[in-house]
Amino acid sequence: MDFKYTLEEETFREEVKNWLAENMKELPEWWGCRDIARPEIDSKEYLDFSIWWHRKLNAAGFLGITWPREYGGRGGTIMEQVVFYEELAKHRAPSPFNVHGMGWIAPAMLAFGTEEQKKHFIPRILNCDDIWCTLYSEPEAGSDMAAVQTRAVEDGDDFVVNGQKVWTSGGHYSDWAVLLAKTDPDVSKHRGLSYLFMSMRTPGITLRPLVQITGHADFNETFLDDVRIPKHQILGEKNRGWYVATAALEFERSGAGAAIQRENTIEDLIEMARKTERDGQLLSENPLIRQKLAQLYIEVNVGKYTDLRGLTKLLREGRPGSEGVISQLMGVGTGQRLQLLAMELLGPYSQLMRGSKYAFEHGRWQESFLQSRGSSIATGTPEIKRNIIGMRVLGLPRSY
């Protein structure tokens, strides 16, 4: 592994740094100041802020760095993308929005879409003109994603879709959705699926919000009743949707910059321990707390170098391979342990949420702790990730 960056990459890093130094001045005061409460994450104010920042990043040419120029991308390299996300995390700047669109839907569209689909949708995803959500999971199909029961039946120029989806993140503010549906019920479950997409304003779609332990309603149940989707709104071939969905999941599991965000968190926890007293002693002087901080510091760094090994593989082989799953499994676990330690450092104050005048930093740690619980489920549970590592990385036989 070569840890050095090329001259071009360092020049690009300077460009990003300079841009961030200049443009982060425009961020609202609450972004950088822990003494001011942030707007609720599911509020209109936070949504507008996220879209505004996303568009600024796009206008500066920092989004879709590796995507072709003809579809609005930068036509740059994977390393430029890595450098961008590194600097974003180091500066503690807000992340781009349109997470599903940017994370896996546009990459899947670039890989499987028609020329017309790419020309129309990719620039709109990049500029957050269309926000996208993902309709895969169902009450009886989560880890076993291929078990979806939502049916798409051909009728003239359309598919007519009926079924129920669940855990639709951001469905209530999304403009478009990708949908995994059964188009052939008579073959084995992996062979009869198609990867369709539709406007969220299509008649027959009903959303019901689901409130999480954070108190926010980012999720939805989505009911589909005789929803008509034009046949051309399909990615890849009919009945080959499983192939498109699994390729899209690979993109989803290949994150960048997350290791630096964990570095930021451990630094924050060390600072918290230096400032917090318990029983007349600073927590940073308590041997048990010191050991826990040191252990997590080590984990954060092991995760960072594991990510870099994955990156080396990506650079050599051109695809985010299954090894990315190892990084994600480790990163999510470390992230959750960091949040748990924050609760331990806060002691009895950990129970005070936003709204209490005694809540530490307006309850932002409580919120991130509660939020972190779902992070080990969202992109596949740890058990499923271990199964993938066993089968695809280690080549072990299938156990179920």
Ligand SMILES: Cc1cc2nc3c(=O)[nH]c(=O)nc-3n(C[C@H](O)[C@H](O)[C@H](O)COP(=O)(O)OP(=O)(O)OC[C@H]3O[C@@H](n4cnc5c(N)ncnc54)[C@H](O)[C@@H]3O)c2cc1C
């Ligand atoms: C924050 C968050 C955001 C999400 N956003 C979306 C979204 O936008 N769109 C969407 O479609 N879905 C979304 N999901 C749903 C997510 O993809 C599913 O929750 C996930 O795939 C797990 O499915 P499940 O909840 O049905 O659990 P189940 O699959 O029922 O699993 C229950 C338990 O059984 C274990 N298990 C299941 N199968 C196996 C196996 N073969 N081997 C070993 N153990 C097994 C699991 O590890 C788990 O512990 C989101 C979830 C979260 C938490």
